[in-house]
Amino acid sequence: MTHVIITGGSSGIGLALASTYAARGARLSLIARSPGLLEQAAAKLMAEHGIEAQDIRIEPADVSREGEIGAAISRCVDALGPCDILVTSAGVVEPAAFEEMKSTAFRRQIDTNLSGTVHAVRAVYPEMKRRRRGHIMMISSGAGLIGIHGYTAYCASKFALHGFAQALRSEARLHNVGVSISFPPDTETPQLERELAFRPLEASVVMGAVRPWTAAAVARKIVQGIERRRFEIYFGPTLYLLGRFGPAVRPLINWWFDRAITRRGRR
Numbered sequence: 001m002t003h004v005i006i007t008g009g010s011s012g013i014g015l016a017l018a019s020t021y022a023a024r025g026a027r028l029s030l031i032a033r034s035p036g037l038l039e040q041a042a043a044k045l046m047a048e049h050g051i052e053a054q055d056i057r058i059e060p061a062d063v064s065r066e067g068e069i070g071a072a073i074s075r076c077v078d079a080l081g082p083c084d085i086l087v088t089s090a091g092v093v094e095p096a097a098f099e100e101m102k103s104t105a106f107r108r109q110i111d112t113n114l115s116g117t118v119h120a121v122r123a124v125y126p127e128m129k130r131r132r133r134g135h136i137m138m139i140s141s142g143a144g145l146i147g148i149h150g151y152t153a154y155c156a157s158k159f160a161l162h163g164f165a166q167a168l169r170s171e172a173r174l175h176n177v178g179v180s181i182s183f184p185p186d187t188e189t190p191q192l193e194r195e196l197a198f199r200p201l202e203a204s205v206v207m208g209a210v211r212p213w214t215a216a217a218v219a220r221k222i223v224q225g226i227e228r229r230r231f232e233i234y235f236g237p238t239l240y241l242l243g244r245f246g247p248a249v250r251p252l253i254n255w256w257f258d259r260a261i262t263r264r265g266r267r
Contacts, residue, residue, distance in 0.1 A: 001026065005073060012187065029079075137226055
């Protein structure tokens with residue numbers, strides 16, 4: 001039975017992925033900061049998919065703390081067996097103009113989105129190498145493909161994640177370990193609801209033009225990418241073009257963004 005470990009598994013894309021894998025009979029380990037939300041997520045999965053209590057594990061942990069996430073994953077492995085699929089979905093976004101963003105908020109996004117992913121990967125990668133099997137899926141963002149007004153820290157963390165994934169893929173393939181990274185657009189999640197309350201108007205001008213995806217739709221595409229061992233998973237034509245032809249199309253998209261923001265500012 002496949003053992004899937006998901007950080008940020010108590011809500012949003014992480015919970016949607018857990019639901020998808022629960023329907024397929026996988027063993028699940030969900031890791032997030034809130035014990036209460038984890039308990040609710042586990043109850044929901046058991047009620048909706050008939051998953052047995054012994055096949056689901058919840059562990060409260062902060063991915064930005066290496067020792068904490070490492071110990072949590074170790075307990076998951078002890079309970080349900082080696083990790084076959086790791087999904088790093090835990091993340092945080094706190095939009096604000098750069099000069100208005102406190103250094104603690106900037107660092108928190110780097111520590112969670114980038115370092116938190118690295119910590120989780122470090123906890124499973126050696127055993128995957130030894131077993132010569134396993135897959136690591138990192139959740140980046142469309143903001144990891146192009147800079148967005150008011151998202152300096154978030155974009156920095158998600159751009160860096162792409163570089164980490166590229167380098168790790170090169171190493172991991174020698175040991176038959178798969179590495180993937182996905183770039184979801186705005187997605188209907190509790191985090192998006194919180195984010196919108198602080199999203200700068202300039203960002204809303206360009207980002208609000210696209211209807212958010214559902215978490216279930218994003219999860220289905222991610223699972224499909226894992227099954228096909230694709231390295232990069234994109235959502236929609238714009239993000240696909242940015243991912244595949246970024247240097248060529250980014251100047252045009254930046255021009256459109258700048259024009260839209262300037263027009264809005266003149267109203």
